[in-house]
Amino acid sequence: MTAAIGQYLLSLPIWLAVLAVFALPALESSAFVGFVFPGEVALVLGGVLAWQGHVPLAAVLAAGVAGAVIGDSVGYVVGHRYGRRLLEGALGRFVRRDHFDRAETYLAERGGKAVFVGRFTAALRVLIPGLAGMSRMPYPRFLFFNVTGGAAWATMSVLIGYAGGSSWQHASALAGRVGLVVLALAVVGFGAGLLWRRRRRSPDAA
Numbered sequence: 001m002t003a004a005i006g007q008y009l010l011s012l013p014i015w016l017a018v019l020a021v022f023a024l025p026a027l028e029s030s031a032f033v034g035f036v037f038p039g040e041v042a043l044v045l046g047g048v049l050a051w052q053g054h055v056p057l058a059a060v061l062a063a064g065v066a067g068a069v070i071g072d073s074v075g076y077v078v079g080h081r082y083g084r085r086l087l088e089g090a091l092g093r094f095v096r097r098d099h100f101d102r103a104e105t106y107l108a109e110r111g112g113k114a115v116f117v118g119r120f121t122a123a124l125r126v127l128i129p130g131l132a133g134m135s136r137m138p139y140p141r142f143l144f145f146n147v148t149g150g151a152a153w154a155t156m157s158v159l160i161g162y163a164g165g166s167s168w169q170h171a172s173a174l175a176g177r178v179g180l181v182v183l184a185l186a187v188v189g190f191g192a193g194l195l196w197r198r199r200r201r202s203p204d205a206a
Helices: 002-011 014-030 039-051 057-089 097-110 112-120 122-134 139-164 168-201
Strands: none
Touching: 002 014, 002 039, 014 039, 014 057, 014 122, 039 057, 039 139, 057 122, 057 139, 097 112, 097 122, 112 122, 112 139, 122 139
């Protein structure tokens, strides 16, 4: 399915393709499209179009970053306004309960950092914004990590597509693997920082 949609996007008129680069990441967490079609695929395809010379790379990057940031902000508002009633009811048809619980626990433990790091895995990317709104995370704090994470993720995905050229399916798979590596490194870094702080507080460390 993803391959068929990808080929379709590449065949669109350029202005529609760039609109898709904006719209699919925007819809990923705001309308939960990410459970069906990951937004990073659209970003990778945007990079391919830039590599082919059909559209400036800067335009693709701007569309991708804007879509990512705006979409997650909408997802935050949805979670803040409708809360668990929507996230558990409507999403119950798309996401397993254990995935939902893990995302909620991850956000509770890491706060704003979860908004940034969650960008790099599909399930967290869809769920974290709504959960952040539901947990009443202050919006300025959410926005900071949303903008920084959205810019980093969108830029990475577009540039992977640009570097991969016509091999967009391989580039898309690579983007997913890079996201998992980023998540793993963040978890390791968080754990190392936590151990370091505990050792500093330990009386034996004095």
